[in-house]
Amino acid sequence: MEPDFIHLCQPGPEKSCGACCGLYNYAISTKEALSLRLRSRTALFKEKVSGPEDLRFFSSEIKRRESQEKLYEVIYCCEYLGFIDAGEKKVGCLLHPLQNGGADLRDASFYGKELCEGHFCPSYHYLTREEKKGLVNCIDDWYLYGLCVTDIDLVKEYFRFISQAIYQAPCAERFKEDELKKIALEFFSLKIFWPFRSQETNRFGKYYFDGSQYMISHIDYQCLGCERSRFDKIFLSLASCFHSKEELIEAERIIQSTIDRFVDHYRNF
Ligand code: SF4
């Protein structure tokens, strides 16, 4: 592994990601709902699992207790994802050897040990080192981190607009500074609090599922009487739906102002 490798799944003690284990694929995937699931699984695992022979019971008990309603049926939601620290800051695999005194129990899972161990999502390849570090430095909440680290367009576009304004890629270290961190966090939090988010239940970021395949849900600018927005990719990542030109203009204002605030502070302090 190269020395400057950034482990996006488990970047440090403040947070981690469990997106590819199906974390966000439940029909109700709010932070509160997911926290309850993960907490109760972790407690059950600690109470009932002392070896591989207990996993069949654990799996069926979780499936009995929890709603199995999903966003996309074709994406598996792994029942072995839980909290791996006492403070519930990190989501992770309850079957991992670090959770089981060195015993690797992942072969009992749907994907199996090899797939679980060897999987690196596209963000590992497509995000630059500075983008990865910048993101890791400004988001400490597991729920928001997992949503953003897997959204390549959102991250790349944010960095691109900032880079264009300051004529260089923003230094990832500076994302640790209180004010810059706060401003960047406000932008990434739009992933949860975006006022123009589509209410369609089959949407996940820019994708929707038509029952058989994923499609990108494009914005019909012609219908709004506008040109394609410079923030189109960001709007898609935020699962946007606009009902009027005025809504689109307001959305552009919100995005531009958060970028401007970052740039001003970056330049002047
Ligand atoms: S989605 Fe990517 S960063 Fe998240 S757990 Fe999977 S491989 Fe790691």
Ligand code: SF4
């Ligand atoms: S068994 Fe695999 S899919 Fe399930 S939580 Fe562990 S790493 Fe994720």
